[in-house]
Amino acid sequence: MSHFQQFKNRLIARIITRFPSLAERFVAAYKPWETEGSIPWAPPLKNLAACKVAIVTTSGVHHTGQTPFDMQDQAGDPTFRVLESATITRDFLITHDYYDHSDAERDLNIILPIERLEEFVQQGFIGSLAERHYAFMGHIDGRHIPTLIHKSAKKIAALLKAEEVDVVLLTPA
Numbered sequence: 001m002s003h004f005q006q007f008k009n010r011l012i013a014r015i016i017t018r019f020p021s022l023a024e025r026f027v028a029a030y031k032p033w034e035t036e037g038s039i040p041w042a043p044p045l046k047n048l049a050a051c052k053v054a055i056v057t058t059s060g061v062h063h064t065g066q067t068p069f070d071m072q073d074q075a076g077d078p079t080f081r082v083l084e085s086a087t088i089t090r091d092f093l094i095t096h097d098y099y100d101h102s103d104a105e106r107d108l109n110i111i112l113p114i115e116r117l118e119e120f121v122q123q124g125f126i127g128s129l130a131e132r133h134y135a136f137m138g139h140i141d142g143r144h145i146p147t148l149i150h151k152s153a154k155k156i157a158a159l160l161k162a163e164e165v166d167v168v169l170l171t172p173a
Helices: 003-018 020-029 102-106 114-123 142-162
Strands: 052-057 080-084 132-136 167-171
Touching: 052 114, 080 142, 132 142
Parallel strands: 052 132, 052 167
Antiparallel strands: 080 132
């Protein structure tokens, strides 16, 4: 993706953010990927006050030392980044040209509410916070969707299970 295309994407994101009626038309023109069958639902097996919580976000956030998401591929980037709970609020970048993330750059909790969840732990509303969270770039389309579904999502599910996470908070951008 050229610098011009990147500039154009960021400009469109800012305009759509400022004019919600344009965003509605943009969203109405988008054809989502249809899933087959029903969406599986797993009710919590224990009280939230005893649960370990992790976040999975589609905001394109990552640590500064990690490889940025690939904005050159117009079909998106189906890979993910591991976010360390202890350092992400002090060490992050957002690599995503399809939304205006200027507010999130000032306060990461808008897209990744780590500090709010830490407050919930202190208040006893949730049991604990996972040490690791996971981020995607939210614009993934076409040929990358099978990779997202069959590789990246399964890998994250295994990592969450290994850390004994009970609840996952999904945050879009």
